Amino acid sequence: MKYIDEFRDGDKARHIARLIHQQVRGGRSYRLMEFCGGHTHAIFRDGLVDLLPQEIELIHGPGCPVCVLPMARLDMAIELAQNPQVILCTYGDMLRVPASGGTSLLKVRAEGGDVRMVYSPLDVLALARDNPERQVVFFAIGFETTTPPTALVLRQADQLGFTNLSIFCNHVLTPAAMHAILSDDGPRHLDGFIGPAHVSTVIGSQAYQVFPEQYKKPVVIAGFEPLDVLQAILLLVRQLNAGRAEVENEFTRAVTPQGNLKARQLMDEVFTLRDRFEWRGLGSLPRSALRVRPELAHLDAEERFTFSAGQSRENKACECPAVLRGLKRPSECPLFGNPCSPENPLGSCMVSSEGACAAYYSYGRNRTQEQRLARG
Known part of the structure; x- marks a missing residue:
């Protein structure tokens, strides 16, 4: 663990924080959005907010795949789980997210539905092999980080000729969400982005070049350790002070300009873009999500099953x-x-391990940013 410990060094963190204090200019604000929920948790868990000057305001973004999934899609998964012929598999975070009428996948399981938590999509292949008389559906969810494993399962299921396995695809795309945020930036006026780490290992740093070019907003890709986040903030402050808008990669130990070419190729082989997809909080966004390619429709749960047209009811x-x-x-x-x-949890932002509400509750519910600013 020595390598990771080096990115958690308290003395180095305080040194970078002093540099940030020296760089910020009085009389102006630096409104920075950490897109990824993993960064939100790191900021609160490691107490980074207390090291920053009052001129810097961190704004939490939509980078939590569980949080941005609209209730209508969860209701569809509930419907699948209630089918006695189906074994529904998904990641643990999805089990407790509230659906319409206060139900959830966990409650459906308690009522007899066969809902199973998996740690890897490959577990779904084993379940389909061991239960040939049942339909096994993988409730796939996530940004680009978790998309390649789903793509691998699709390809292997096709090659092995599985007839009892399908994917309920809910994979969404990070750049599309960033476009939506910046296109409607009037209420918050963002100055820059702390770019996601794990997503960027797949799509690469070049995927963000459009944001400095089109919106004049800098993006600094950062890892999830305390020194990563602080260094990214320092780089953003320097760019903003100099009037620059560029993509910088703080997370060079894992992110390259092109990303993971093999993973991207695999994704392109089995997925295609949806024309539109509904996001919680962001609305219906064009070309913002993936679905199974038509030539693999026999592995697409949305083609295999018929869903009711019920009305999803959000908690107002x-x-x-x-x-x-x-x-x-x-x-x-x-x-x-x-x-x-x-x-x-009454909302997805509280139940998810990457949700902003969960971060506030676990690490900072008794201390608001307003209290920090007053202290500063």
């Missing part, structure tokens, strides 16, 4: 959509902390 008091757009902080939601908590 939940501010998760505004939190995902960076318009509100979790503590501004009337449900935050009571009654909504990780033990009793």
